[in-house]
Amino acid sequence: MSFHLILFLAFGAVCVGGAVNLLAQRHPINSALSLIAVMAALAGEYLLLGAEFVAAVQVIVYAGAIMVLFVFVIMLLNAAEEEETRGSRVAFLLGVPGVLTGSVLTAWVVLRHSGTEAVAIGALPGHPTDIAQLLFHDFLLPFEVTSVLILIAIMGAVVLASKPESTARKVD
Amino acid sequence: MVPLSYYLVLSGFLFACGVAGFLIKRNIITIFMSIELMLNGVNLSFVAFAAHWHALSGQVFVFFVMVVAAAEAAVGLAIIIAVYRTRGTLNVDQVNLLKL
Amino acid sequence: MSVGVFILVSVIKSLVVLIVLLTAVAYTVWLERKIVGRMQNRWGPTRVGPFGLLQPAADGLKFLFKEDLTPPHVYKPLFLAAPMMAVIFALTSISVIPFGNSITLFGYSIPLQITDVNIGLLLILGVTSMGVYGVALAGWSSNNKYSLLGGLRAGAQMVSYEIALGLSLVGVLIQSGSFSLRAIVDAQGGRFLGFIPRWNIFHWQFVGFFIYLMAAYAETNRIPFDLPEAETELVAGYHTEYSSMKFAMFFMAEYANMITVACLATLLFFGGWHGPLAGPPLMRALLPVFWFVAKVFCFLFLYIWVRGTLPRFRYDQLMSFGWKFLLPLAIANLMVTAIVVAW
Numbered sequence: 215m216s217f218h219l220i221l222f223l224a225f226g227a228v229c230v231g232g233a234v235n236l237l238a239q240r241h242p243i244n245s246a247l248s249l250i251a252v253m254a255a256l257a258g259e260y261l262l263l264g265a266e267f268v269a270a271v272q273v274i275v276y277a278g279a280i281m282v283l284f285v286f287v288i289m290l291l292n293a294a295e296e297e298e299t300r301g302s303r304v305a306f307l308l309g310v311p312g313v314l315t316g317s318v319l320t321a322w323v324v325l326r327h328s329g330t331e332a333v334a335i336g337a338l339p340g341h342p343t344d345i346a347q348l349l350f351h352d353f354l355l356p357f358e359v360t361s362v363l364i365l366i367a368i369m370g371a372v373v374l375a376s377k378p379e380s381t382a383r384k385v386d
Numbered sequence: 387m388v389p390l391s392y393y394l395v396l397s398g399f400l401f402a403c404g405v406a407g408f409l410i411k412r413n414i415i416t417i418f419m420s421i422e423l424m425l426n427g428v429n430l431s432f433v434a435f436a437a438h439w440h441a442l443s444g445q446v447f448v449f450f451v452m453v454v455a456a457a458e459a460a461v462g463l464a465i466i467i468a469v470y471r472t473r474g475t476l477n478v479d480q481v482n483l484l485k486l
Numbered sequence: 487m488s489v490g491v492f493i494l495v496s497v498i499k500s501l502v503v504l505i506v507l508l509t510a511v512a513y514t515v516w517l518e519r520k521i522v523g524r525m526q527n528r529w530g531p532t533r534v535g536p537f538g539l540l541q542p543a544a545d546g547l548k549f550l551f552k553e554d555l556t557p558p559h560v561y562k563p564l565f566l567a568a569p570m571m572a573v574i575f576a577l578t579s580i581s582v583i584p585f586g587n588s589i590t591l592f593g594y595s596i597p598l599q600i601t602d603v604n605i606g607l608l609l610i611l612g613v614t615s616m617g618v619y620g621v622a623l624a625g626w627s628s629n630n631k632y633s634l635l636g637g638l639r640a641g642a643q644m645v646s647y648e649i650a651l652g653l654s655l656v657g658v659l660i661q662s663g664s665f666s667l668r669a670i671v672d673a674q675g676g677r678f679l680g681f682i683p684r685w686n687i688f689h690w691q692f693v694g695f696f697i698y699l700m701a702a703y704a705e706t707n708r709i710p711f712d713l714p715e716a717e718t719e720l721v722a723g724y725h726t727e728y729s730s731m732k733f734a735m736f737f738m739a740e741y742a743n744m745i746t747v748a749c750l751a752t753l754l755f756f757g758g759w760h761g762p763l764a765g766p767p768l769m770r771a772l773l774p775v776f777w778f779v780a781k782v783f784c785f786l787f788l789y790i791w792v793r794g795t796l797p798r799f800r801y802d803q804l805m806s807f808g809w810k811f812l813l814p815l816a817i818a819n820l821m822v823t824a825i826v827v828a829w
Contacts, residue, residue: 222388226396233403233423242415243564243626249419250619252400256426259393263437265445270608275452276426278615280459282645284419285619287463289626289638291470293415301479302412309410317402321395328394332387337437340445341604342665348446360453367457374464377471 218335221262228255240295242288246281253277264336267345393434400427414469414476418462425455491594499600500581507580511741512542518790525794552730557629560727564627569728569735572620576742579613582606583749584668586759586774598775599668606667607659610750611652614705618644620739621707621714625724636723639801640707640714646808647704647711653816654697657823658686658754671758685757690826693819695755697812702747704808706740708789710796711804748785749778756781 232252236245253276260269296302349357400423407420429448436444466476473481516531516538523530531538556565584599603609618641625637662670676684687695704711715723725736752758761777763770799807 216387219388222392226392229396229400233400236416236419236423237403237407237410242413242419243561245416245419247564249423252423253426256430259396259430260433262388263393263433265433265436265448266603266605267608268433268445268448270605270612271449271452272429273612274608274615275456276422278612278618279645279648280422280456282615282618282622282641283459283463284415284422285622285626286638286641287466288415289622289634291415291467291476293413293476296411296413296416297477299412299477299479302410305410309406313402313406313409317399320398320402324391324394324398328389328391331390331438333390333393333434333437334387338440338442338445340436340442344442345446348442349449352443353446353450356450360450360457363457364453367460371460371464374461375467 218262221335222259225255225258225262228252229259242293242296243285246284246288249284250277250281253281262335263333264338265340267340267342390434390438394431397427397431397434400424400430403427412477412479414466414478414481417478418459418466422455422459425451495594495596496600499596503580503600504577507577507742507745508738510745511738512546514741514745514786515545515737516542517786518793521787521790522794525791546734549730549734554730554732557727559629561627561629564623565727566732568620568624568627569732569739571623572617572739573735573742575613575617575620576739576746579610579746580742580749582609582667583746583753584671584758585778587771589771597668602666602668605665607655607665607670607754610746611648611655614651615648617705617739617743620736621724624728624736628724628727630727633724633726636714636726640724643707643711643714643801643804643808644705646805647701647812650697650808650812650816651701651705653813653820654694654701655754656820657691657694660820660823660827661686661689661691667753671753671760674757675760683757683760685755685760687755690823691755693815694823695751697816697819698751698755700812701808701816702751703789703792704804706743706747708740708744709793710798713798713801713804716798744786744789745782748782748789751785752778752781 229252232248232255235248236252239245239248253272257269257272257277260266260272404420404422404424404427407423408417411417411420429451432444432448432451436442469481470476475481519541520530520538531541534540534544556562581600582603584597584602586598588595588597590596621644622637622641625633625635625640628634628637658670659665662673664670664673674683674685674689678684678689682688703709707714715725725733728736758781759774759778761774761780763773765773
């Protein structure tokens, strides 16, 4: 029971608990907060694998910016608890056992047919300098393309979320 | 030393929970959050394999997944706001007519 | 050193830093009341103890004994959790801040920092990003339209100025070549051109410093950027419905953030603990801490001075300043620094 395994299980328990809580909660704000907990625990998992820069970026970008957007939208639209309809009950009765069976089967197959390849703690140190080397030399084109993608997303979000009167042109 | 398969099982479970949420939930924001959960599961898989095969490209690819997730979150939430303004509801079961 | 000694030293360091930080937070409140009072030609606290020095203790007792109201229609779990989140994130960022060089005690060399992480600066940025939740969720869970507006405004302001904050730090990073705070300070030792200390503010990062200062004032919700908690605008913004200890926690979080910003400004732009050293070895070990604290004190004084002097921005002025002026300036600073360093 090495310390690595204990830490992995601790972060993994938070991940699993957060994911199940996201499904179980009826109010979207509770689901959002459990998703933030999942992301923070995943940042811990990345640190265990040595990916320190990725863990920091996960907290800054994912948990600190994208989820803030979600929380803002939930607050703005005053989202309320979900009502139970016939469709949602059917989905629940079929979906939960189905997904559970699928994941248990997959887990069993993976665990049974895997060798003993173990990953050491901090296996691949992801120093910012090495990642930058890769990002700006081998992956330069995808990097530039994603920056164009973000520009398009900004323009799209501004246009979609603006009120209809402000985008209508006034004809004198 | 944790076997690689443990990381893959955790990643698969997160992905499965994301799929379940996408299919089960009725509130459009929660469905969107399930998509983000799926993306996070995949990110864990990328980083685990990068550590296993000592290939840093796995960690670099996580950046691209995060960038795409951010762009998609921005546009998707704008669409959700627009849908709420026109339909007045966040329940996907009630957004079922092409005509307002 | 062995694992047990390491854990013991870390626990002792954490406790010492926590106690010092909480006392500093309390006395920063006293300092602010005194200095703003003097600027407004009045005394400030004078009655409780000499020069009003026991005022923070009296305030602490008051907060403990005040009735802790929870209004009936709030969303209770988040109402209770939001001030806790604000304080936790405010106190976490102090864990990577170095106060001086290593000292040697009982044969062990102990660096004056709780932990030196390779990505220390990114950790502080991450904790700053998470700090938005304390404010936004407090505003929403209060079930009060003024709190909601204050929380949304504060959240949007913090998210907007985070970008300029991060970009202003990248100039420093390019010059120092590392994210670790200790390495950044070590790169600022020595002098250039003979007599000017090699601090980053003189070593070509003065634009970065001013961007950092303005973005940090907006991040910590201080005047001139404190519209989200202004009394004349929004009752009290996101902490309207909070009383007694929970309100005190928001206060503590705000002043702890101020102190963290001041510490970062000295570390990144003013050479941290570098300063003239003299005297016997014990003094040489402790003088760097003294220089660090003196510089942090200057920044806190600047914070309070600005609070007593400037009026506050309107919200649209604030947002357009952040997006249309500070962000392009930060990007330009980054590009110029990158070009100069690459040559």
